[in-house]
Amino acid sequence: MADAQTPAAAPTPAPAPEPKPKVPFSPILLKHINEPDSHTLAHYAARGGYETAKAHIGITVPGDLIKLVDDSGLRGRGGAGFPTGKKWSFLAKGTGKPIYLAVNGDESEPGTFKDRYILERDPHQLVEGVILTCYAIGSKHAFIYLRGEFILGYQRLEAAVQEAKAKGYVGKKIFGKDADLTITVVRGAGAYICGEETGMLSSIEGGRGYPKIKPPFPAVSGLFGCPTIVNNVETISAVVHIVKNGPAWHKQWGTEKSPGFKIFCLSGAVKKPGIYEVPLGITMREMIEVHGGGLKDGRKLKAVIPGGLSAPVLTAEMVDKCTLDYESLASLGSMLGSGGITVLDEEVDMISAIYNTMRFYHHESCGQCTPCREGTGWLEKVAHRFHHNDGHQGDVELLGDIAKNMRGRTICVLADAAAMPMQSYLQHFKKDFEAKVKETAFVEKQRTYRDEITPTAKSITATGAGPSALDVGSNQGSR
Amino acid sequence: MTIKEVKIKIDDKEVTVPSNWTVIKACHENGVDVPHYCYHPDLSIAGNCRICMVGVKGAPRPVVACAQPITENMEVTTKGKDIEEARKSVMEFLLINHPLDCPECDQSGECRLQNYSYTYGRDHGRFHEEKVVKSKATMGPHVKYWGSRCIVCTRCVRFTDEVSGTGDLGVIYRGDKSEIALFPGKTLDNPLSLNTVDICPVGALVSSDFLFQTRVWNLHSRPSMCSDCAVGCNTRVDMDTKNAIKRIVPRRNDQVNKEWMCDYGRLSFPYVQENRLMKPMVDGKDAPYKDARKAAAELLQRKNTVVLVSAWNSNEAFAAVKEFVEQNLPGAGIAGYANTGRADEVFPGFTISGDKNPNRKGMREILGIDADASLKELAADKEAIGTLLLMHNIPGYAITPELKAVLDRTESVILMDLAKTDLLKYGNVAVALPTLSTFEKSGTFVNKDGIHQKFLPVMEPANFGRHEVEMMHDLGREIKSQADAGAAANGHGAAGGMKVKA
Numbered sequence: 001m002a003d004a005q006t007p008a009a010a011p012t013p014a015p016a017p018e019p020k021p022k023v024p025f026s027p028i029l030l031k032h033i034n035e036p037d038s039h040t041l042a043h044y045a046a047r048g049g050y051e052t053a054k055a056h057i058g059i060t061v062p063g064d065l066i067k068l069v070d071d072s073g074l075r076g077r078g079g080a081g082f083p084t085g086k087k088w089s090f091l092a093k094g095t096g097k098p099i100y101l102a103v104n105g106d107e108s109e110p111g112t113f114k115d116r117y118i119l120e121r122d123p124h125q126l127v128e129g130v131i132l133t134c135y136a137i138g139s140k141h142a143f144i145y146l147r148g149e150f151i152l153g154y155q156r157l158e159a160a161v162q163e164a165k166a167k168g169y170v171g172k173k174i175f176g177k178d179a180d181l182t183i184t185v186v187r188g189a190g191a192y193i194c195g196e197e198t199g200m201l202s203s204i205e206g207g208r209g210y211p212k213i214k215p216p217f218p219a220v221s222g223l224f225g226c227p228t229i230v231n232n233v234e235t236i237s238a239v240v241h242i243v244k245n246g247p248a249w250h251k252q253w254g255t256e257k258s259p260g261f262k263i264f265c266l267s268g269a270v271k272k273p274g275i276y277e278v279p280l281g282i283t284m285r286e287m288i289e290v291h292g293g294g295l296k297d298g299r300k301l302k303a304v305i306p307g308g309l310s311a312p313v314l315t316a317e318m319v320d321k322c323t324l325d326y327e328s329l330a331s332l333g334s335m336l337g338s339g340g341i342t343v344l345d346e347e348v349d350m351i352s353a354i355y356n357t358m359r360f361y362h363h364e365s366c367g368q369c370t371p372c373r374e375g376t377g378w379l380e381k382v383a384h385r386f387h388h389n390d391g392h393q394g395d396v397e398l399l400g401d402i403a404k405n406m407r408g409r410t411i412c413v414l415a416d417a418a419a420m421p422m423q424s425y426l427q428h429f430k431k432d433f434e435a436k437v438k439e440t441a442f443v444e445k446q447r448t449y450r451d452e453i454t455p456t457a458k459s460i461t462a463t464g465a466g467p468s469a470l471d472v473g474s475n476q477g478s479r
Numbered sequence: 480m481t482i483k484e485v486k487i488k489i490d491d492k493e494v495t496v497p498s499n500w501t502v503i504k505a506c507h508e509n510g511v512d513v514p515h516y517c518y519h520p521d522l523s524i525a526g527n528c529r530i531c532m533v534g535v536k537g538a539p540r541p542v543v544a545c546a547q548p549i550t551e552n553m554e555v556t557t558k559g560k561d562i563e564e565a566r567k568s569v570m571e572f573l574l575i576n577h578p579l580d581c582p583e584c585d586q587s588g589e590c591r592l593q594n595y596s597y598t599y600g601r602d603h604g605r606f607h608e609e610k611v612v613k614s615k616a617t618m619g620p621h622v623k624y625w626g627s628r629c630i631v632c633t634r635c636v637r638f639t640d641e642v643s644g645t646g647d648l649g650v651i652y653r654g655d656k657s658e659i660a661l662f663p664g665k666t667l668d669n670p671l672s673l674n675t676v677d678i679c680p681v682g683a684l685v686s687s688d689f690l691f692q693t694r695v696w697n698l699h700s701r702p703s704m705c706s707d708c709a710v711g712c713n714t715r716v717d718m719d720t721k722n723a724i725k726r727i728v729p730r731r732n733d734q735v736n737k738e739w740m741c742d743y744g745r746l747s748f749p750y751v752q753e754n755r756l757m758k759p760m761v762d763g764k765d766a767p768y769k770d771a772r773k774a775a776a777e778l779l780q781r782k783n784t785v786v787l788v789s790a791w792n793s794n795e796a797f798a799a800v801k802e803f804v805e806q807n808l809p810g811a812g813i814a815g816y817a818n819t820g821r822a823d824e825v826f827p828g829f830t831i832s833g834d835k836n837p838n839r840k841g842m843r844e845i846l847g848i849d850a851d852a853s854l855k856e857l858a859a860d861k862e863a864i865g866t867l868l869l870m871h872n873i874p875g876y877a878i879t880p881e882l883k884a885v886l887d888r889t890e891s892v893i894l895m896d897l898a899k900t901d902l903l904k905y906g907n908v909a910v911a912l913p914t915l916s917t918f919e920k921s922g923t924f925v926n927k928d929g930i931h932q933k934f935l936p937v938m939e940p941a942n943f944g945r946h947e948v949e950m951m952h953d954l955g956r957e958i959k960s961q962a963d964a965g966a967a968a969n970g971h972g973a974a975g976g977m978k979v980k981a
Binding site: 378 | 546573652656
C-alpha cells in the first residue's frame with residue numbers, strides 16, 4: 001500500500017527533468033517472463049542464474065553489499081520509495097536476537113499487478129535476491145508473504161524454493177559456505193491491510209493483520225520482536241541485478257534522485273494495458289501514448305491515478321507536466337506509489353470512481369484505529385448518496401472535513417490512503433460533486449431514505465434484480 | 480536501557496519523570512488530564528482509540544500520548560486548537576455508529592463516551608446515514624456483550640491475553656463491523672472475567688449479575704477490602720439507596736491487587752444479607768444481650784475452657800482475645816483454625832490465593848498461632864473441654880473433621896458467628912452471639928504478603944451484632960463483676976454493687 005504522507009497541495013510545476021544522456025533500455029526484471037518454463041531452475045540457471053549469489057556468498061563482506069546497494073540509489077518499490085540501502089543500515093545491531101527478512105508480496109493495491117509476474121514467471125530471480133539480501137543483512141531466515149489469491153504464484157515460488165534447496169542454494173551451508181538460510185513462504189488470507197509492512201508482520205506472526213505502532217520500527221523490533229527488514233518483491237529482485245552489474249550500471253537510468261528502472265502497471269482506458277518496465281523519469285504521456293498505445297477509441301484523457309488507488313488523482317493538465325519519478329509526482333501532490341497507473345477517460349463518472357474507491361477502503365479498513373474504522377465507512381456512505389444523486393447542501397464540505405480528520409491520525413496510513421483520493425477528487429473535480437448536490441440541506445428521514453435507494457430484500461423479490469437492485473449500497477454488510 | 484530521571488515540560492510546567500514512561504503516564508502522574516479509552520496502565524499499549532492526542536514540540540502533528548516515549552527536554556502540550564480539534568474529530572467518529580442508547584445502557588452514568596462527549600463532543604450530529612448494527616452475545620456466566628456500543632478499544636482482548644492468560648477474546652470482522660467475540664469453543668468463564676466489564680470504557684461488556692439492577696447514579700460507594708482470600712484486594716462497595724450491596728469492584732492498590740479482582744470476591748457479598756444470626760441466643764432461644772453475656776461469662780469460668788478463633792478475625796479481635804484470656808482466664812488455652820483452602824489459582828497477571836482466610840498471617844503475628852497446626856493439635860488432644868468460646872465469622876463454612884472432633888468432646892459452646900450455620904445445630908451451643916461481617920465493622924487484616932490493611936464499615940449492620948472487641952471487653956467486665964459479686968457474697972469484697980477496679 002502507499003506510504004507517502006504528501007499533502008494534496010496545490011500543484012506546482014514539475015522541475016525540469018535532469019538532462020541525462022539517454023541510455024537505451026530493455027526490460028531487466030521482466031526480460032524472460034514470456035519464455036516457456038521461465039519459472040524453472042533449469043531455465044534460470046541457463047541464463048546465468050545463481051551465479052551472482054555464488055560469486056558473493058561467503059566471499060564478499062556483507063557490509064560491502066549493503067554499501068553497494070546504497071550507492072546504487074535503489075528505492076523501495078512497494079510504494080513509499082524509501083532508499084533500500086539506508087533501510088538496511090538502520091538494522092539494530094548487537095541485540096543478540098535473530099534478524100529476519102520479510103519480503104512483501106501481498107500486492108493488494110488496486111491497479112497493481114507487477115509482483116505477480118515475478119512470482120509466477122521468474123520466482124528464482126526473487127529467491128536469488130533473497131539469498132543476497134539475507135547475506136548482506138546477516139539474516140538466517142526469510143519470510144516471503146504472498147497474498148492468498150496468488151495460487152499459481154505460491155505454487156511456483158514454493159517449487160522454486162524447493163529446487164534451490166535441493167541444489168544447496170537454500171538451507172544449511174549454502175553454496176558450500178558458512179552461511180545458512182531458511183525461506184518460508186507464507187500466504188495471506190486476502191486482506192489489503194496485510195500489505196502494510198507491520199500489518200504483514202502481525203499476519204506472519206499468526207495474529208490478526210493489525211498494523212503496529214511505530215516506533216519501534218521493524219528494523220529495531222519487527223517480526224517476533226526481532227530486527228526485521230521488510231522489502232517489496234520487486235526491490236529484492238532488483239538487488240540481484242544491481243549486485244551483478246554494480247551501482248553505476250543502475251544509475252545510468254532514471255533521474256538523480258530516482259535512479260534505475262521500475263515496473264509500471266498500466267490499466268484503464270488505454271489500448272494496450274499491461275506491465276511495462278521502463279527507466280524512471282520518462283514522461284507520463286510517453287507511458288500512456290507510446291507504451292499504452294494511447295487511449296481507447298480515440299477518447300480524451302480525463303484523469304490518471306498514478307500510483308495505485310490511494311495516490312491522489314491527476315488531471316489531464318497535470319499529466320502533461322508529469323514524469324514518472326518520485327519527485328515529480330510528489331511535486332504534483334501525488335505519489336509514484338506502487339506504480340499502478342490507472343487511466344480514466346472522459347466518459348468516466350468521477351463520482352462513480354470515488355464511490356468505488358471509498359467502497360474499497362471501507363471494506364479493507366482493519367478497524368483498529370477510530371478515525372479509519374469509522375471514517376472510511378462514513379466516506380463511503382456519503383459517496384454512495386452522491387452516486388445516487390442524493391447529495392445535499394453541506395455534503396461536499398462534510399466529505400472534505402471527514403477526509404481531513406482522518407489524515408495523519410492513525411497507526412498506519414490506510415486512513416490517509418482513503419482520505420487522499422477523496423481530497424484530490426474534491427480538489428480537482430469539485431464541479432462533479434456540486435452537480436449532484438440538491439438545493440436543500442439533509443432532512444432527517446433515515447428510514448425512508450434506505451427504502452428509496454437501497455433495495456431491501458422485499459423490493460428485490462418484488463421487482464427482480466434490476467440494475468438498481470444489484471447495486472447493494474453501503475449498508476449491505478452491516479445487517 | 481538504563482532508566483534515568485529526565486526533565487520534561489508539560490504545558491510549560493517543568494516536571495521530572497523516569498525515562499521509561501510514556502507521555503500519558505507522565506501527564507496522569509503530574510495531574511494533567513489526557514482523555515483515553517484504549518490505554519490502561521496495567522495492559523500493553525494498543526494506541527487505537529486515538530483520543531489521547533497531545534502536541535509534542537517538533538512533531539508535525541499531534542501524537543498519541545499513550546504510545547509516545549519520553550525523551551529528554553521534551554515539550555508536551557495538552558491544550559491547543561489542533562489538539563482539541565483532533566480529539567473532537569475522534570469523538571465524532573466514535574459516536575457516529577454508536578447507538579446512543581444511554582437510557583437503557585448499564586454503563587450510563589459511568590461511561591467515558593458520555594464523559595468525554597461533554598468536553599469534546601459536538602453540539603449537533605453530521606451523520607445522516609444508517610448506523611452499523613453489531614451483534615449481542617453472552618460471553619460467559621457473568622459477562623454479556625452489546626456489540627453496537629463497542630468502540631473496539633481491545634482492552635478486554637488484551638486483558639484475556641495478558642492478565643488472565645486465557646486468550647478467550649478476539650476481534651472478528653473488519654473495519655466498522657469489527658466486534659469482540661469468543662474464540663470458537665471458548666467461554667469467558669475464567670474467575671477473572673468480570674474485570675473485562677470494569678475495564679470496558681463503554682457499555683459493551685456488562686456484568687450479567689449487575690445488569691438492570693439499578694442505575695449507577697442511585698448508588699453510593701464506600702472503600703472496603705475483600706475478605707474472601709489471603710490477597711486482600713482493595714475494593715469499592717456500591718450500595719443502593721436501601722443500603723443493599725449491589726456490586727463490588729476493585730480499587731487500585733499497586734502493592735496488592737493493581738486494579739484487578741477475582742469473580743469469587745466480587746460475588747461473595749450476598750452472605751451479608753442472607754440467613755444472618757440476628758439476635759443473641761441462650762439455649763436455642765432469643766435472649767437479650769445482657770442475659771447472653773451473663774450466661775457466657777458463667778460458662779467461661781468453668782474448668783477446661785478453650786478459646787478457639789478463626790483466621791477470619793481481625794488483628795483487633797485477636798488482641799482482645801489475648802487480653803481477655805490473660806486478664807480473666809489465666810488457665811484457658813487459645814487455639815486457632817482456618818477455613819478450608821485449595822490450590823492457588825495462578826494467572827500471568829494475577830494470583831487468586833487458595834488460602835480462603837483473610838488474616839492467617841495476623842493470627843500468627845498477634846497470637847503466635849499457626850491456624851492449621853493449632854487445630855490439629857487441639858483435635859488430637861483427648862481431654863474433654865468444658866467450655867469452648869468459638870469465634871467463627873467464616874461465611875459458607877463446611878465443618879471439618881478436626882473441628883468436629885473438638886466439638887464432640889466439648890460440653891458447651893459459646894458461638895460468635897455471622898449466620899445461622901451448621902455450627903449452631905452441630906455443637907452444644909449454649910450461647911450464640913451475633914457478630915458483624917467485614918462490611919459492617921472495622922479492623923485490620925494482614926495479607927499473604929504481610930501487608931497490614933485497614934478496613935472500615937461500609938454499611939449499617941444487618942443484625943444486632945457487636946464487634947468482637949466490644950464483646951470480649953463486655954465478657955471481661957462481666958466475669959470481673961461476677962467474681963466481685965461472689966466475693967461480696969462471701970463477705971470478702973466491698974459491700975453492695977459493682978466494684979470498679981482502678
